[in-house]
Amino acid sequence: MSQLRACSASLMGLFVLSCWTTLSPGQSRGAIADLAEDCARSLSALSSDAADERERAARYLLENCDRVALARAPSAASQLRKAVELGSGAAPILLLGHYQDEASRRTLLNAQTSKPVKLRLDSHPVPASLVVAVALARSGDTQPLMKAIESSSLEERRFLLDVLGEIDLGLSLRALALKALTDEREVPGGVPSGATPSRRLCDVAVDAFTHRLTLELSFRLTPSRRYTPAQLAEVRRTCDNSIKP
Numbered sequence: 001m002s003q004l005r006a007c008s009a010s011l012m013g014l015f016v017l018s019c020w021t022t023l024s025p026g027q028s029r030g031a032i033a034d035l036a037e038d039c040a041r042s043l044s045a046l047s048s049d050a051a052d053e054r055e056r057a058a059r060y061l062l063e064n065c066d067r068v069a070l071a072r073a074p075s076a077a078s079q080l081r082k083a084v085e086l087g088s089g090a091a092p093i094l095l096l097g098h099y100q101d102e103a104s105r106r107t108l109l110n111a112q113t114s115k116p117v118k119l120r121l122d123s124h125p126v127p128a129s130l131v132v133a134v135a136l137a138r139s140g141d142t143q144p145l146m147k148a149i150e151s152s153s154l155e156e157r158r159f160l161l162d163v164l165g166e167i168d169l170g171l172s173l174r175a176l177a178l179k180a181l182t183d184e185r186e187v188p189g190g191v192p193s194g195a196t197p198s199r200r201l202c203d204v205a206v207d208a209f210t211h212r213l214t215l216e217l218s219f220r221l222t223p224s225r226r227y228t229p230a231q232l233a234e235v236r237r238t239c240d241n242s243i244k245p
Helices: 011-019 037-045 051-064 067-072 076-086 091-095 102-109 128-138 143-149 154-162 171-180 201-213 229-242
Strands: none
Touching: 037 051, 037 067, 037 076, 051 076, 051 091, 067 076, 076 091, 076 102, 091 128, 102 128, 128 143, 128 154, 143 154, 143 171, 154 171, 154 201, 171 201, 171 229, 201 229
């Protein structure tokens, strides 16, 4: 299962608490007792008629809430299906579901994919079909994700690194490591304004895979600098040993 996320207090959490204070009709607190209260309210907000509220709720759930507890909530599957059906520009709405039941998988496959979506408000937009591919892979259908990993789009590879915790260990993660850790194209951000040289996708990939796999390396991570060829080679070897086909 993908990396778990524990609920934690945050400014966003305070905002969620102030915006969504009631549970949906028929949804008892006992039924979602395993979810922290702010996460339960965010789950309820996925049924909101307002797209911006659904998007804020989905981002909060993805970043702060225990996914195992979310999956156990009796109403979670139906609320996530409804959020997907309503459509959204927020990638987390597509990522949250487990899509193990037929109804949820059918909803995901029929999701609106013509418009791009964002992971965060400041993220670069990516095709919704890419996010659907990540979600489908967690349900066991890895073919769309494997095809997406072959894309040469810099923005799409950057997105996959941002959601690395959503990708289970296996061939997909191995294939992404091979592509991303050898991609020397420059990416925006990551260094102070005006500083040179810019970071490359392979540098971002080192940080992402080290955290995802808890790699033990001979050097410390430097998230604002480039890594040397020797350091990149070490991470590629370590990833190859850590991700079994």
